[in-house]
Structure formats: structure tokens, C-alpha cells
Amino acid sequence: MAPETPEEVASALVEAGRQSRKVVVFSTGHGIPPIGDTSDRVLLDMSAFDKVEIDPLARTARIGGATQWMELISAANEHGLTAPFGSAATVGVTGYMMGGGVGFMSRHLGLGSSAIRSAELVTPDGRIRRIDAGSDPDLFWALRGGGGGFGVITELEIELTPVPRMAGGVLGWGIEDAERVLGAWSEWTRRIDDDVTSAVRFMHPPEGPALTVVVVTAPRAAEELAAILKPLTDLKPMLNTVRDTDPEAFLREYTDPEIDPAEPPHAFEHVLLDRLPPEAVQLTAEFAQPVTGCGAMMVEIRHMGGALGRPAPGGGASDRIDGEYLFFVVGFPDVAETMNHAVDVLSDFGRGRTYFNFMPRRTGRETAYGQEAIARLADLYEAVDPEGLIDHPHPISRTASVADETATTQVLAILHG
């Protein structure tokens, strides 16, 4: 079912409730695989809700519930403005922001969810509601990173940030330099300014040699960023693409590859770390090696902190990231066990905290939110969706069942014809 107006969304929800069928909401399908078997549910395809309206004076954007990152970033870019985008151009802004949102400029711009100013939400009872901090502080708090599932979002109002200048790019070495580069990067991240965002990726492309890559951005001139990067460029990367750029050009160039619907859904795991001492550097570099490593297509460590570490003004269910680094692995399902082992081993360098948007299976949310937030979210689900109408990859409601972990290809098949 593909509604085109908020009223059609409302009718779809009311009808599904009448038939006692659960509703799976999706915009792009990027977050669908953890949902599980969807055969008995109503699939609500929101892709018609893809508008982008920029108000350059108010520095806000009004977007549809299915607008993708590239659509928003390129429209905002025309006015020298941007929003806290992630690493994939075709991920939906709404799905991303429901779970927080950690991306390419996050140490400067903060969590994606903190940019939400208001939302048009169709609640499971079929009411079309405008939610902001004044109208409904509880739901507004929940929509800012609480994990979604409170209804269907037909519109978001997003705060935009001016980016008068930006530099960014990648530095690249061979995989044999993994430990040396990660060690230097880990030292470097302890000293750099809050507006510099970076990640180390160990990449195993389908063809060609495996690589060690540092992806970096800062709202500064390239010359300044080059000086900041000196401890890393002293390690003589064979590739250095750091230059003056803008958010749109950067996202276009460095976006994550598209999901290939012909491949089995990828397995992924992650954990937040508090520190990255030499022992953790050595273990990560070992896990990243070809043949002897954990078998992942990519092992990544993102630098958290900066604006991600400070409670966002105006709050939200996710108002900061509770960790200094995010360790993430992605690969084919046949190496899920070795990838999970790598995550378990690295967990010793944190407190087992996780981040909602990278939670892979139909799991609960205990490790992603504090107890207080979990209780508040559970109360809100009970109030807004007492029958558990909206199905969700990570249920919290006492009425929704946490069932199978089998990734489904049904929604992806619909999306890709």
C-alpha cells in the first residue's frame, strides 16, 4: 500500500487496526531486513512523501517522511546550509533521525535527531497531529532519537546549519599498515578539535587489494585541515584526496555503496568503546586482515565525542552518544559468527553500550538507552499504540512480540521490483 496524503495514511492505519493486522512502515527499505517475516502485515510504502522545501531565512527544511539524504543535502547546499547527514546518500532522513543519526560531520553538527524541530505524525488511532516541543513535549522527546514506531511521519521540520566552508576527503594505505595507521589515528583523535569528524575503515572490496582508509571532514579550509592531519600524512598515505569541498559534493563522492538486492542481506554488528588503547588497536588490526581476520567486508571505527558527546539543547530520547568510538563490522551472513566474536572481544574496551541505528537484529533496546529512557519510551508506546499496531525492527512495547531473527527479502523485493 502506497499512500500519497496524510489522510490516506490515516485511513490505512484505521483499516489495518480494524483487521487486527500489524503495519510495517518503510521509506527506502534500508532498515527493513531486521523486521523479520512480513507476510501477515500491511506494508506501508511511504516513498511518495519525498518533498523538500528550504526556508533559507529561517534556516529550516520541510521534508517528506521518505525524503532521502541526497535530496535534502543538495537542496540545502544551494543556500550554503546543511543538516547532520549520514554516510549513505539514499538512506531516508526520517528513518535515520528516528534512531539518532551519526554521520560524516557529526562531531561538528551533532546527532541527526537533534535537528528535528517539529513533525507531522499520523498516530495509530488515525489522528494527524503536529508535534513540537510546545504541543506535546513527551512525543517530541521520543521522536528525537527514540527509535520510531509511534506512528507514521508524513513531514519533518529540520533545523539547518550554515557551512560557509568545508574540507574533507580520504587518506589511504595498504591493509598491511592497519595497526600503524590505527595507532596513530587513535593518538590523534585524543588531541584534535571538536569540529573534526573522522573514521578509520579497513575495506575489502570485491576486486583489488584491501585498504586502510581514513575518512575525514571539518568545517574549515583545506589548508587548515591539512595542517591538522599532519601526524597522519607523515605516515605517507598512497592516496590523499583531502580538499575544499561542500556537503553535497562530499556525500556524492563518498556515499556508501548501494545495497545489491541480488545479494543476501548483509550481517552487521557494532559496539561503542570508551577507549582505544594499543591493545585494542592491535586486536582491531588483526580482525581487519584478509584471510586471518574476522572475514568482514569492512571493519570501521568512527570517532564519537565533540557535539555527539554533549547533551543536545532541547533534549531527546537520544541526545548524545555515550562512547568515544564506535566499532562496526559488516559482511556476508556466513561470517556473522566471526564478526560477532570480534565485537565481543572489542566490547572489553567499553561498557557494552550500543547505538540504535546500527542494531542488527530484532533485539530489544536495553543497551542503546538508559533505564529511565526505556521506561519513558515504553509508557509512551502504551499510550500512543496500545494495540501494538506499528511493527518495528526493535520493539519496546509490552504488547509487541519480539519474534524471529530471520531477515526477510520480501520488502526489498517489492522495492526493487
Ligand SMILES: Cc1cc2nc3c(=O)[nH]c(=O)nc-3n(C[C@H](O)[C@H](O)[C@H](O)COP(=O)(O)OP(=O)(O)OC[C@H]3O[C@@H](n4cnc5c(N)ncnc54)[C@H](O)[C@@H]3O)c2cc1C
Ligand atoms: C548503507 C547504509 C548506510 C547507513 N549509514 C548510516 C550512518 O552513517 N549513520 C546512521 O546513523 N545510520 C546509518 N544507517 C542506518 C539507517 O539510518 C537506518 O537503517 C534507518 O532506519 C534507515 O531508514 P530508511 O528510512 O532509509 O529505511 P526504511 O527501511 O525505509 O525504514 C526503517 C525504519 O524507519 C522507520 N521509518 C522510516 N520512514 C518512516 C516514516 N515516514 N514514518 C515513521 N517511521 C518511519 C520505520 O520504523 C522503519 O522500519 C545506514 C544504513 C544503511 C543500509
